[in-house]
Amino acid sequence: MTTRGRRDGRVTIAEVAALAGVSPGAVSMVFNGTGRISEATKARVREAARTLNWRPNAAATALRTSRTRTIGLVLSSSGPLPEIGAGNVEFISGIESILSPRRYGLLLNFQLAHQDETEFYRTLTEQQRMDGVILTNSVIEDTRFALLRELGLPAVLVGTPWREGEVDFIDADPPGAGIPEAVEHLVALGHRRIAYLSGPERFVLPRIRRQAFTETLTAHGIEPRAILELPYSPQAAAEATRALVKEDDRPTAFIYGTDHMAIAGIRTLQSMGMSVPRDASVIGHEGLSIGEWIDPQLTTVQRYGWQRGRAAAAKLLEVLGEEIGEDVPLERPALLIRASTGPAPAEDA
Incomplete structure (x- = not known):
């Protein structure tokens, strides 16, 4: 949607929504003529738009009133080839469990690390091939939200946006839930040298988790042994684990950004002659079923990928004006706790 106004000649739909006291999706529905919006809310939104001298792009509005009953989803891959991990399989299954019974289709697009996903949104919007999009991997200074507002394409983010009011989103409450519990568990086992091998610096969620990690340790008077910002890849986790173990004051416990990273960490520790959890404890993050089938079984933060997919799809359909007709919870x-965590080594406890 094209806007005119105060900042650099542009007022955003988020500013209109904030002034009207509604979500950006509600503003879209008012001007697209979709959804169930009360007359009082419509009047409030239109008044906010007039006050800020904002108006939607006519072409984008026309596009949004012609439904394709298709939802877009972009997944990124850190490797040279597209890949769907177990976590994404659960997530996609959750999305489909909401879309399919309501006769909506899912248009899946893979973007490699070096590719720009904005072209996907522009092309498919121009071709009128989707009604809305589910966004993943919330990043700092995310440019996708402004683009989607310009295109008039409703969106729901899975995760917490860097700034509030830019996009409709679903996330755990609080977003860093699970990390404080993981730290408390390790501290109770006597660990004091705890390392966190987290996700990339530009992503919002790893930053929130790193803060939760540091704050929980600080409450116990403990300094983090190491906090590393890594790609979400087993190879990166293995290399970082190997380097930390070679240091004189090696960690006695490791928390990883994903289960796959944690499994790579366990394999690396074992290859260096260490026993898990006797010599080092390991905690993953995602709660994949594969964690039950490794030795030792993986202690992990259960994230409920299927629920996240359902919650994201339900939220987007509501933004589009659909009646969901059922409760779609998102558990914290x-x-x-499984076998990969245990007491700190006696000499370190």
Whole structure:
């Protein structure tokens, strides 16, 4: 949607929504003529738009009133080839469990690390091939939200946006849930040298989790042994684990950004002659079923990928004006304790 106004000649739909006291999706529905919006809310939104001298792009509005009953989803891959991990399979299954019964289709697009996903949104919007999009991987200074507002394409983010009011979103409450519980568990086992091998610096969620990690340790008077910002890849986790173990004051416990990273960490520790959890404890993050089938079984933060997919799809359909007709809960991530964590080594306790 094209706007005119105060900042650099542009007023955003988020500013209109904030002034009217509604979500950006509600503003879209008022001007697209979709959804169930009360007359009082419509009047409030239109008054906010007039006050800020904002108006939607006519072409974008026309596009949004012609439904394709298709939802877009972009997944990124850190490797040279597209890949769907177990976590994404659960997530996609959750999305489909909401879309399919309501006769909506899912248009899946893979973007490699070096590709720009904005072209996907522009092309498919121009071709009128989707009604809305589910966004993943919330990043700092995310440019996708402004683009989607310009295109008039409704969106729901899975995760917490860097700034509030830019996009409709679903996330755990609080977003860093699970990390404090993981730290408390390790501290109770006597660990004091705890390392966190988290996700990339530009992503919002790893930053929130790193803050939760540091704050929880600080409450116990403990300094983090190491906090590393890594790609979400087993190879990166293995290399970082190997380097930390070679240091004189090696960590006695490791928390990883994903289960796959944690499994790579366990394999690396074992290859260096260490026993898990006797010599080092390991905690993953995601709660994948594969964690039950490794040796030792993986302690992990359960994130409920299927629920996240359902919640995201339900939220987007509501933004589009659909009646969901059922409760779609999103549980708080929880620590699932298995065999990969144990007491700190006696000499370190």
